[in-house]
Amino acid sequence: MVHLLLFSAYSIAVCKHIIAVNLTGGNAVEKKNGEFMKNTEKTMRRGEKVFFALADLYGGGGQALIGVLYFFFLTNVIGLAPALAGIVTLISEIWDAISDPIMGIICDNTRTRMGRRRPFILAGGFLLIAAFALIFFPIGFEGEMQKFIYCTVTYLFY
Numbered sequence: 159m160v161h162l163l164l165f166s167a168y169s170i171a172v173c174k175h176i177i178a179v180n181l182t183g184g185n186a187v188e189k190k191n192g193e194f195m196k197n198t199e200k201t202m203r204r205g206e207k208v209f210f211a212l213a214d215l216y217g218g219g220g221q222a223l224i225g226v227l228y229f230f231f232l233t234n235v236i237g238l239a240p241a242l243a244g245i246v247t248l249i250s251e252i253w254d255a256i257s258d259p260i261m262g263i264i265c266d267n268t269r270t271r272m273g274r275r276r277p278f279i280l281a282g283g284f285l286l287i288a289a290f291a292l293i294f295f296p297i298g299f300e301g302e303m304q305k306f307i308y309c310t311v312t313y314l315f316y
Contacts, residue, residue, distance in 0.1 A: 235296055242306045249314045289316040
């Protein structure tokens, strides 16, 4: 639900900006009072746009892969019951709703010479590789509860 609300707010902001860009014939910057004015700043170079877009490769690529294949993997490869596979995702979403605001507060109050967010992005990049490998690791547990606990822990780590 939280993700849906945030996505809706983001979509509205993006649509508003697209309309403003089209109305001003190119570049637009929103003023504080809601009116738009022509952007006089230098535009981004093509290389900058490419690197900016690559930052969402995980969000668009990795999350889509998990969204499409993870339930199939849990039920057909791991052998977890479909209801338990759904509960794995449910627990992860509930944890996300709790941990994301907490991590936001921690991140906002962090002061390092690298900046507020760079240390977390750097550490998270390496941890993400390990987590992605762990959630698709074909375990050999026999018991249903062992499989469920392993899948829940690794998905929470992810």
